[in-house]
Amino acid sequence: MLQFVNTLLTGLGQGAVYAAFALALVLIWRSTRVVNFAQGAMAAFTTYLALLVVESTGSWWVGLLVALASGLVLGAGVERVVVRRVGPHNELGAVIVTLGLFVALQALASILFSAQFRSFPAPAGLEGFPIGDVTIALTPSMLITIGAVAVVLLGLVALFRFTDVGLRMRASAFDGEVARLLGVPVGRMLTLGWALAALVGSLAGVLIASGSLVWPAYMDTVIVNGFVAAVLGGLDSPGGAVVGGLAMGVILALVTGYVGADLVPLAALAVLVAVLLVRPQGLFARTAARRV
Amino acid sequence: MATPVRPTEKAGSAPRSGREPGRWAALAARLRPRATFARHALLALVALVVVVLLLELTGPFRNSQFATMSYYAIAAAGLTVLTGLNGQISLGHGALMAVGAYTAGLLLPAGIPLLVMLVIAAGITAVVGVIVGAAASRLKGPYLAGATLAFAVALPGLAIHFDEALGGEQGLAVPSPRAPGWFADAVYFLSANETSSAKFLAYVGWTVAIVAFLLLANLAASRIGRIWRAVRDDEVAAELAGIRLSRVRVLAFTVSAACAGLAGGVLGVVVRLAAPTGFTIVLSISLLTAVVLGGLGSLFGAVLGSALLVFLPPAVTNLGASAGLTDVQSAQLAPFVYGAVLILVILLAPGGVVGTVRARWHARTTAPAEAPEERTGRS
Amino acid sequence: MSAPATTTALRVTGLTAGYGPVTALDGVDVHAEPGRITAVLGANGAGKTTLLRTVSGLVPARAGSVHAGDVDLTGAAPEKIARAGIAHVPEGRGVITELTVEENLRLGALLGKARGRTDTAIDDVYEMFPPLAERRRRDAHTLSGGERQMLVIGRALACGPDVLLLDEPSLGLAPRVVAQIFELLRERVEGSRLAVLLVEQNARSALSVADEGVVLNVGRVVASAPAAELAADDALRHAYLGF
Amino acid sequence: GCGAGGRPDSGSGGGQSEGSTVGITADSIKVGSHFPLTGVAAPGYSEIPTGTKAYFDWVNANGGVNGRKIDYVFRDDAYNPTQTSQVVNELVLQDQVFAILGGLGTPTHGAVVDFLNTEGVPDLFVSSGSLLWDQPQKHPMTFGWQPDYEVEAKILADHVAKTFPQARVGLFLQNDDVGTDAERGIRRYLDKQIVSVQRYTPGNTDIGPQMSALQAANADLVIGFNVPSYTALTQLQGLKLNYKPQWVYSNIGADPVLVGSLLGRFSQGQITDSSLLNGIITDEYLPRADNPADPWTAQFDAIWKAHGDGGPLTNFRIFGMSQGYAFVQALLAAGPNPTRQGLVDAVEKGGTQFQGPWAAPYRFTADKHSGMSGVKVVQVTGQTTKALTPVRTTSNGDAPIQDETGGETPVPPNGIPTNPGA
C-alpha cells in the first residue's frame, strides 16, 4: 500500500514537471503555432545561468529570478533573431529551425558550462513528510513545484481567456495577416509569446533541476515526455497539458514500479496512440474543424 | 542520382509559356527517352558510373564514409517521399531503420544471403510501416510529430526488453559480408584496385541506394506520386477526386518505411552491429534535417543532405583541432556548427540546396515566377 | 481630432506595386473623400485587390504614396495603417476561423476609436447581422460562407474607421443581404467623415450605391468620374465593366 | 581467385601482414581512441581521455617510449555505435593509428571490435567491464582492462554474504550488460537473500518507483551496479522516502568525490556534506583522487598539474592515466621496434606480470584476454575510505576467490614504467 502511494506520489511529482514543460509548449503553440523543440535546450541554458547565481549568492530564489529573466530575454531574442526570419507557412522550416537551435544550444551549453554533472540545490526540504511512522514521498520541494504549475496554469488560462493581450496573441498566431489588418502588432505579439513561453520553460527547467543533477542533456527525457503530454492533452489546451503531464507521470511511475523500467517508453507510446486513435487532436481539443 | 521528384515536363507536352527555354534545354529535351523507365534507368546508369569513379578514386576511409552516406541517403530518400510528396512529418524513421538493422542481425548469422536479407528487411519494415502509418494516418502536424517521436523513443526499448532474442543494450553483432571473389576480380579488372571491405560495403550500399532511388523516382513520376502530392496540397479536394486519404497516407508511409528498413539493413552490415543506442531520436532528427537541408521532395536533395550529415561533423572537428582547440572542445564544436548550419540553411535557403539552385535556374531560364504562393483565395 | 470635412480621407498617388515580375498596379491615382463612396471597378485581374492590399500595407509599394489626411502612410506596416483608421475587408477568408465569432468582433472593436465601448460596438454588429448574434460563442470555422462575410464586414465596422476598404463585400452573400449592406453603407457614410473605397465585380450595383467611380484596367486607371457619369458611358461600360 | 583480370593472387584473406608497423615512425607512434565527448554519456566519461592525454604528454616530455613520442588522438562517438564505427574508421583508415587504446562502452566498442580485428589493429584495454572482450579466438587483437562486472560482483557479494548473512538484499541495476553480468556474479553468493531486483534505464532520472519497491520489499541492504549520478539519485530518493538500507555500490558508481560533491551542494535541501555516503561499502582497484597519501595519486597529481587542462584531478582522469601507464608498459614490452602483432604478443606473453597503479594483476594470456582479476572491498568513512578486505582476486564462472599476495607496486621514477621484461 505504502509502495503504491509512494509510487503514485513520485509519479505526480514527476508529472508536475512534465506539465510545467508541456505548459510552455502549449503557450508557444497557442501564441505562435510553432512547436518549439528547442524549449528544453533553452531551459537548460537558463538553468545553468541560475546555477551560477545560486552558487555565488547561495539563494535559490535569486537563481530562479535570474532564470526567469534570462528566459524572457532568450525567448524574445530567439524569436527576433531566428524564428521570425522563417517564412510564413513554412511549418517544416520552423520545426527544423527549432531542432537546429536545440542541437546548437545544447552543444553551446556543454562548451560554456562543461559537460559534467552538477547538482542544483532545492528550494526547500528534500525529505518526505512523515505520517505516523511512515514517510510519504512528498517533499516540501515537490509542493513548490506543484504550486508553481498551478499558478502558471491559472495564469495562462486567465491570459488567454480574459485579457485583450491574450486574444491578440492568439489572433497573431492563427492568422497574422488578418491580425495586422486589425491593428495587432503581430511581430510584438509573437515575440511576447516566445518570451513568455521561454519564461515558463525556464521555470520548468529550474523546477526539474532542483534537488537533482544538471548536465547539458538533462532535459532530454523531459522534452520527450513533456511533448507527449502536451500532445496527449491537446496542444491548444493549458488544462490538457497539465492533465496530460500528470497522467504521463503517474502512468510511467506505475509502469516503472510494477512492470519494468525498460517498458516506460513503450507505455508512453501506447497511451499516446490509444488516446490519439480516439481523439486525433488530443484529449481536450475543441471539436474538429469544419472542413468544407 | 539526379532525379528531382518535382513535376517535370513530360515529353511531347504543350510548350511552357514564357521565354525560350534555351538551346541546351531543347537539346536535352530531344535526347531524353520517352519511356519513364528508360529515362530513369539512364540516370541510374550515370549514377552508377559516378559511384564507381568516386569509390575507385578515393581511399578506404572515404569509401567507408560513402558506405555510411549510402544508408543515410536511402532512408532520407524514403523520408523525402513521405514528407516532401505526401506532407507527413515523421520523427520516427530512425526506429524504422532499427527494424531493418535488427533484421540483418538476426538473419545474416543464420546464413541468409545479403540480398535476400535486404529484401526481407524492407518487407518487415514495410509491415511495421503499415501499422505505424495506419495509426498515424489521421494525425497532422505536431500530433503526427509527437506520435512518431514517441515511437522513435519506444521502439529501441523493445530490444532491451527482449534481450534474449535481441541482445539487450549491447545489441546484435552483424557479421560483415566479404566481397565475393568474382566481385573483387571485376573491380580489379576495371580499376586495378583491390577491394577493401569498406569499398565492398560502399558498393553494396550504393547499389541498393540506386535501385531504391530508381524505384522511388518511378513512383514519384507515376500517378501514385501525383496522388501523394494532391493529398498533401488539399485533402478535401483530393477526397472528392476519389482518393482515399487514409489508404494513400498509409501507402506513402509504407513505401517510406520500406526504404528505412532497407537503409537499416545496410546500416547493420556497415556498422556491424544493431544496438538500441544506435537508433536514438538523434538519428530520426538527422534524417529529417538531411531531407530539408538537401531540398524537400527531391531525391537528389536527399543525397546532398546525407552527404552533409556524414562529411560535416568530422570536417568541423578537424578544423577545430587544427585551430588549436582541445579534442574535447572540437568534438563539442561539431554539433554546435551542425545546429547553426541547420538554422542558416532554413533562413537563407528555405528550399534547401536543390530548391535554391532550382529557383535560381528558373529565374535565369524562364520568366521568373513568384514562389507558387496561393493568391488570396475566396472561401 | 475632427478634421475639416474637406480634407481628403485617403489619397493615393502614382501607386505602383506587383508580385515578382508581375506589375499589378502601375501609377494609380485614387482618392476617397469623407462622406462619400468611391467604387473601384475593373475586370478580373485588373489590380483592384492589389490596390487595396497596397494601401493597407500588405503589399509593398514600389512607387507612389499613400496619405490618410495629412499623414504619410507610404511604406508603413499594416498594423500602423490600421491604427491610423483604415479598415480593410479583405477578399474572401478574412475571418480568423480558430476564434469565436465574438472574439473576432472584439478584435475589431479593440482597435482604435471603439476602445472603451467595445460592447456597444459589438452589439451594433449583432443588430446589423442577427445570424451572428445567434452564433456568437461558436468558432468561426463553423460559419457558412456568407456568415463569414457578414462577420468580416461587421468587424471592420466595429473598428470605427475613417476609411473603409471593402474588397468585394457582396461575395457569397444573399441578394437581400447585399442590398441591406449597400443601404447600410449609404446610411453610415451620409453626413459622416467615413470614406469608403468599394471594390466590386458587379459594376452595376456598385455604381448604384457609389458617388464616384474609378475603373482599372491591367493596373492602370482608365476612367475616374462621378458614378452616374460612368454608368451612363456606354462605350466604357462595354469595354471594361461588362454590362 | 583465378584472377579474372590477371590479378596477382595475394592473400585476399587476412589482410594484415605479420609485421605491420602502420602508425609508427622512428620518432612517433600514433594511438587512437573513441569516447563520448558529447551527448548523454559525456558527463564523467569525457574526462578519461584527458587523463590519458596528460599522461602521454608527460611521457613525451620525458623522452617518450624508446625515443618515440606518443601521438594520442581521441574522437567523439556520442555513445552511439554508428558514430563509433565512423570515427574508428577515420582513426584506422585515415589517421592510420598504430593501435586503439581504451575505447569506451559496450555497445559502442562492440560495433568496431570486428573491424579492428579484421584490420589487425591492436585493440587494447577497452574501457568497459563487459565479458565480450575476452574472446581470443574470435578477437585476437582485443583486450579488456578493468575487472569485469562479474568479478567485481562476485567479490562484493562474497563479502556481503559473509558479513551480513541475515540481510535482506535488494539489487539496483542498470538495465544493460553491467546489470546482467553483475547479477550473475551476485547470485553466486547471495541468491537466497535477494528479495527484490530493480532496474533503471540510463537517462530516466525518475527512480522513485524503484526505490519504493525496494523499500516495500524490506530490503535492508541494497547492492547498486550503477553509474555515479544514480548513486546520488538513490541517496536523494532514500532521503525522500526515509529509506536507509546499507548501501553497497560497485566501483563505477561509487566515486565519493564526485557523488559527494553532487550531494554536498544541496545546501538548502539540508544535505550539507557527503555524510549520506558515510558507511557505504564499495570496492577499489585504482588509486583514488581524494587520497593524496597514496604515492600513485601524488604522482598522478603532479602529472596532471603539469599537463592537465586546469580542471581538478578526478578518478576518471586517474583511470585514463592508468590506462596510459599500462599502454606504455605494453609498448616497452613489445621491444624497441614494435609491430602491431608484436604488441599483442607482448601483452599475451607478459600481461600477467604488468604492474602499476592497479591493485590486482591482469589475466592476459594467449587464451584469456580479460583485464584485472580483482578488487578490494572498502567502506567510505568521512572523506576517505578504509579497507574491509585485502585485494581479492577471482575470475569468471565458478573460479574461487582468493586473497592477492603481491602487495602494492611502488611508483617508478617519474611515474613511467620500465620494461617489465628487462
Next chain:
Amino acid sequence: MTAPPADPAPASGSPATGGDVLFAVDEVSVRFGGLVALDQVSLAVPPRGVHGVIGPNGAGKTTLFNVCCGFVRPDSGNLRWHGTPLRRLHPHQLAGMGIARTLQGVGLFRGLTVAENVMVGADRHRRAGFLSGLLALRRSDRDERALRERALAALDELGAAHHADQLPGSLPYPVQKRVALARALVAEPEMLLLDEPASGLGGDEMDELGALLRGLADRMAVVLVEHHMDLVMSVCDRITVLDFGKVVAEGPPDAVRDDPAVVAAYLGEEAHR
C-alpha cells in the same frame, strides 16, 4: 413543409421533370449542437438539367452538399442514387459512383501543374496500379498518356488547355475556377454539384459560365448553389429554396421568383423589382 404550388411545365424543353430520378434526398435532417442546419429536406434530381438550390446565408445549402458527399452524416433521412440507398457514404466513393463536386473556394492542388490537377480528377479512369508505377512498366506510361490526354481534352473544352503546364497559383482567378471545373468534369460524372461557381467572376465570365452549364445539362445532372440571381434564373430548370434548413419553395424559376416567401427571406424587395 408544404411546397408552394409550382408550375409543372418543363422549362425550355429540357427533360427536367422527367419521371425518373437520378439522385434523391429524402427528409434529411442535420443538427450541429443546438442548431438545426437541415430540417427534413427532400430533393429529387433528374438525370439531365440544372437544379438550383438557393436560400439565405446559413440556410444549409453547403451542408446539404456536404451530406450528399459524405462529409456530414445526416441525423436522419436517406440518400438514394439510381434508386439504391446510400449508407455510410464516404467522400472518396463519390467519384467512383459518378458524382463530382466543386468547392466553394477554388481548391486546386498548389504544387501540381494544371494538367496534373485535372489528371487527379481523371484518376477514376486509371488502369495501372502500384506495381506498374513502381517498376515504371510500359503499362504505367500508357496509362499516364491516356490520363493526360483526357485531362487536356477537358481543359480544352473549358478553354484552358494552353495553361496545362503552369502552376495554378499564378493564373487569373477565372482560369483557376475553370481548371477546378475541368477537374470535376474529367471524371465524366453523371451528377455535378457546384457550390457558388460564379462567386468572384465578372459579368462576361458569368455569361460564359451560364452557357457552359446549359451545355453540360444535356449530358448530366447539375445541381447549382448560387447567389447570383441572374445566373440562377437563366440556367436553372428547377429551383429549391432553403431557409433555416427547411425547403420553403420549389419549382421553376419564374414561380420561385414571384413566391412572396422567397422574396421576403432571400431576394429582398429591391432585388425583386
